[in-house]
Amino acid sequence: MWFFGRKSKEKVEEQEVREEEVLEETVEEELIEETEEVGETEDVEEDEEDLIEEIEEVEEDVEEELTKEPEEEEVEEKKEKKGFFAKLTEGLTKTRDNIMDGVDSVLGAFTKIDEDLYEELEEALIMADLGVSTTMNIMDELREQVKEQKVKDPSKLKGMIVDIISSKLSEGDSSLNIEKGKPTVMLVIGVNGVGKTTTIGKLASQLKSDGNRVLLAAADTFRAAAIDQLEVWGERSGVDVIKQYEGADPSAVVYDAIQAAKSRDVDVLICDTAGRLHNKTNLMKELEKTFRVIDREFPEANKEVLLVLDATTGQNAISQAQQFKEVADITGIALTKLDGTAKGGIIVAIHSEMEIPVKFIGVGEQIDDLQPFNPEEFTKALFGN
Ligand SMILES: Nc1nc2c(ncn2[C@@H]2O[C@H](COP(=O)(O)OP(=O)(O)OP(=O)(O)O)[C@@H](O)[C@H]2O)c(=O)[nH]1
Numbered sequence: 001m002w003f004f005g006r007k008s009k010e011k012v013e014e015q016e017v018r019e020e021e022v023l024e025e026t027v028e029e030e031l032i033e034e035t036e037e038v039g040e041t042e043d044v045e046e047d048e049e050d051l052i053e054e055i056e057e058v059e060e061d062v063e064e065e066l067t068k069e070p071e072e073e074e075v076e077e078k079k080e081k082k083g084f085f086a087k088l089t090e091g092l093t094k095t096r097d098n099i100m101d102g103v104d105s106v107l108g109a110f111t112k113i114d115e116d117l118y119e120e121l122e123e124a125l126i127m128a129d130l131g132v133s134t135t136m137n138i139m140d141e142l143r144e145q146v147k148e149q150k151v152k153d154p155s156k157l158k159g160m161i162v163d164i165i166s167s168k169l170s171e172g173d174s175s176l177n178i179e180k181g182k183p184t185v186m187l188v189i190g191v192n193g194v195g196k197t198t199t200i201g202k203l204a205s206q207l208k209s210d211g212n213r214v215l216l217a218a219a220d221t222f223r224a225a226a227i228d229q230l231e232v233w234g235e236r237s238g239v240d241v242i243k244q245y246e247g248a249d250p251s252a253v254v255y256d257a258i259q260a261a262k263s264r265d266v267d268v269l270i271c272d273t274a275g276r277l278h279n280k281t282n283l284m285k286e287l288e289k290t291f292r293v294i295d296r297e298f299p300e301a302n303k304e305v306l307l308v309l310d311a312t313t314g315q316n317a318i319s320q321a322q323q324f325k326e327v328a329d330i331t332g333i334a335l336t337k338l339d340g341t342a343k344g345g346i347i348v349a350i351h352s353e354m355e356i357p358v359k360f361i362g363v364g365e366q367i368d369d370l371q372p373f374n375p376e377e378f379t380k381a382l383f384g385n
């Protein structure tokens, strides 16, 4: 115990000394800390001022951004609106060059307007897929205007040609035969590969977003893949497809679809058709049968027969139109693949020779790459005036 007691006494003394040292150290540390804190407070105040300045600057920037924003939004909107027009202008580049390069080189080679100039101009327009009879027509009008206006300068002819072509494109009614409160049946016809199914898909999507109840009929039963392809477009545009099976009677599919359209109170029923059967006679007979079914089963409906033509086929499109005209009362033409072809001039020939209005133009494979044909917009995209 003693030992313990003595040791404890020494320990207590040691402990007291240490406690005093620790206390001194702590006070010293606290003092240092306090002085440092004072320094820090000054720093914080400075930082705060900097921060306020920064916040003010950011606020100014934000205000500037906010006042700028509507302008940027407008630009974005314009960009979207311009989408199709820009695509059309770009798509028509080769067609424009094809027509204008020919015209320019002829006009550049003459100093006066004479028969030779007219002949060469005629050739240039035919070469640009405007078609023989349309070209003759354009030339007749041109000669007349030159005489009337006493034009002497060949360079004046370019503007005159553009005006004549533009007025030709404006002839005819390009609007679709769709009325609110009355159903419309649209039969989409054309040879294989021209873009019928794709056009139907794009059209279904547009008509639906315009507030119409739309239904599709897979009356191209020639290939199973054709039915599948229409179904894919139906899904994309959120529109139902009435179908049967490969090899089924196309008129039976149309019959089913008409019954469905009636019971579902559909506004527009669009029927896909085969572009190719075992032979051409078969194809035309099948179409006639389908027309009879529509007339018998849906007499109260408006009828649209849309012939799809592929712009890249040039003059061939005219002979296709002539053949289909023999069996069908074509009410309008959808001219596809105007993007990237040099043969877009065919649209002028179709318009004036066939006396069937072009109602739609296609400039690509996407769902929004189809537009109602607007003659003013089209000539603006084609000639930039
Ligand atoms: N570049 C371009 N391609 C198009 C356009 N329209 C359709 N196509 C393409 O042309 C090809 C044929 O289109 P479809 O819609 O299958 O043609 P279809 O007339 O239904 O053909 P069939 O069913 O075989 O008679 C597809 O690869 C389409 O993507 C267009 O405006 N521009």
Ligand SMILES: [Mg+2]
Pocket: 196, 197, 198, 220, 226, 272
């Ligand atoms: Mg098809």
